[in-house]
Amino acid sequence: MKRGTSRDIRTANRYEVLRQIIAASPTSRQQLAAATGLSLATVATLVGELLDLRMITEVGFEDSAGGRPRGLVAVNASGGALIGVDIAETYVHVELFDLALNVLARAEENMRPGESRPEQVVAHVAAAAGSVVTQAGVEAARVLGVGVSVPGQVDRATGISEYAPNWDWHDVPLLDLLSEHIAYPLYLDNPLRAGAVAELWFGAARGHGDAVVVNLGTGVGAGLVLGGGLHRGVSNSAGEWGHTTLVLDGRLCRCGNHGCVETYVGAPGIMQNLRELSPRSPLLHPDDQTATIDALAAGVAAGDPVAVKVVRDTARYLGASIANLVNVLNPEVVVLSSWVAARLGEPLLDEVREAVARHALKRPLAASRIVLSTIPTDPACLGAATFALEGALRSVGQRSAKRAAFAQARSRTAPSA
Amino acid sequence: MKRGTSRDIRTANRYEVLRQIIAASPTSRQQLAAATGLSLATVATLVGELLDLRMITEVGFEDSAGGRPRGLVAVNASGGALIGVDIAETYVHVELFDLALNVLARAEENMRPGESRPEQVVAHVAAAAGSVVTQAGVEAARVLGVGVSVPGQVDRATGISEYAPNWDWHDVPLLDLLSEHIAYPLYLDNPLRAGAVAELWFGAARGHGDAVVVNLGTGVGAGLVLGGGLHRGVSNSAGEWGHTTLVLDGRLCRCGNHGCVETYVGAPGIMQNLRELSPRSPLLHPDDQTATIDALAAGVAAGDPVAVKVVRDTARYLGASIANLVNVLNPEVVVLSSWVAARLGEPLLDEVREAVARHALKRPLAASRIVLSTIPTDPACLGAATFALEGALRSVGQRSAKRAAFAQARSRTAPSA
């Protein structure tokens, strides 16, 4: 049971101030103090730190009501670069961000089925990472770090991929393998937590102490923000909501269990919902999840009754299982994220809201908003890059000790002179 | 989103030190420092504070290996009293504890069906609270506070019982009503959280950052300990695990939903499990939950195949839904608590462990231990009293400002004299 230290407070405040600046650039110290609840003095110190790091810059002044104008600061977008890597079953996405978290370059490597050895995956990552750096033309020294999202169970401390379901990896020392090809600081975690931290910094979970980021893709899961921070659980494997039982003795899941949420609301599960309703539906593309989900979305837009019914059925499963999260965790906001949610969009959201309302208890329900993610790019990439940003920010404020000591010594001798 | 202050660190450390002293009384400062990870100096300060408060006392010395003997401190059991109140559907339990959390006096008031008006309940509480104080013969001034556990949704800040399912209460200002009869500081919350905090301070969750306390009674729910503290959720209604869906379109629950966990593993649910297996079983006491559960426990002990099967079926439901918690939250320990768990005991636990192992993912499962609660008395009473203890401890260290200023002023003038 870890004890908190006063330094953690500082780190949290640093995060909060930078988040705020990124969100509302340019902004003044006054606004930051109001938004964060910190005193002007503390904000000024933190802003000073960030200026020293060249992560933000002064960008002019703003009239005040008759007094000294407010100095404005903004993210120094070109002050550094962050790389986010999203490793998935069939592809590796790599994006290079500036400090405003704009995408400067993008690279995608597709992996052929069977290409599942760790060295092969690592080679793809290294190639793509090299590519984005040259594409964007940033100097290597400006890259603050590389965040890597890899499916399955990850031990962040050791950098070991304990288990990756797609490739049946067991205890692969992924960080070590990657560091042979990549010289920047590396941060490893899984897509659920990456998505959650992306929403926490830049998305719908901003400013909320308790939030759930529901990830709807081929696999499903949830990233949990509890008490203002990511909840990891004791072995960094919290959030496996996709493998909670919704239908006892229900559909067989790839995890070996029956009736998992994932088998009803993951992309293959949705295809199964469609198949059970209308086995020969033209919406169904048996070997292509993306095409099927797109066809469903188009069908709903066109008023196709089968598509509408499939989305409704899916929303019913999804609503019941989101209601479980709402009842257990009582979050302020539930964010629907990842590609399935993005493609099915509002129609799915509306049905889900209704279904959750039917299943959840009144009080927790009243406190929870359910929204779609507003993150336009790959949330796992953005989240992974955010881990790198957090990492860069965490290691601040160690080496200023010498200067402080010097300043103090001088101020002590001055009066005697 | 609340920011933490350095004072919270102090409060947490104060809790931790006192917890440790209560758990291992008498103990030395050395042991405390080792157990808490704090420095000797900090432990000494905190111990000093607690000595000043007369919550602990020095009780002698212990030989050290050849050097100065270690001073021993122990809880000053008679240094104060705490009252815990457990309001349930049919009864009010009140217990008076000394500071070692021993029960000094107990009172129970039974409520007749229909006796559901807030004033009637409050009258029972007031009567029982008065009774325990006179029984134990403690002076009123020594009572540090009264914790009250009331079912349903509670707003701690305002002291309003927003919703109590048994009596259909809506927004009852319970704290105000109670304070008309009870002069001690009052602390209100619900039994789930009371149970969790009891386990966190004195039970199986001690020292664990992430724990789930599963409450198996007539109703069921879970108290969540996440990140070392109680997780309340945004509207203090987290933990309603009893009303998560385990069987889509399953049994009708009193919450209006279908297939809730509670309908399978709450006492009435277990009776239903029995009824479905063997409608005319002599184990079944249709109007008496307690007797039925007792009969089942006895039946299992005697090897009655029907009883064994019912417990196994129940454990199957329970295991699947505990696995859901394990997968989502990845806790270090899951504690089975409340009267149903206590009565069915080890046989239930064994079956539950097996069932959880079948349903949970390998990694979170490997990190989780499932245990029975070791708290012998009513956990809601103990937990409620613990709220009072925490409250008393939280308001420490405010009023020493004046003395500190004085001491400093004196030390500043001294050298010049």
Place this chain on the structure above:
DNA sequence: AGGGGTTAGGAAAGGGGCTTTATAAAGTCG
């Protein structure tokens, strides 16, 4: 009996953090 040696406990100093108060800087307005 009286000094080392050893361990405990407390006091002081040091380092981090945050806030309040004072002061300097930079405008506006009469």
Place this chain on the structure above:
DNA sequence: CGACTTTATAAAGCCCCTTTCCTAACCCCT
């Protein structure tokens, strides 16, 4: 051009925790 306002920084104060140093207390050995 001075008075008033508003912003930003500097100084001082308070709260934590830890490290370091010193005294207290006890053992043992001479």
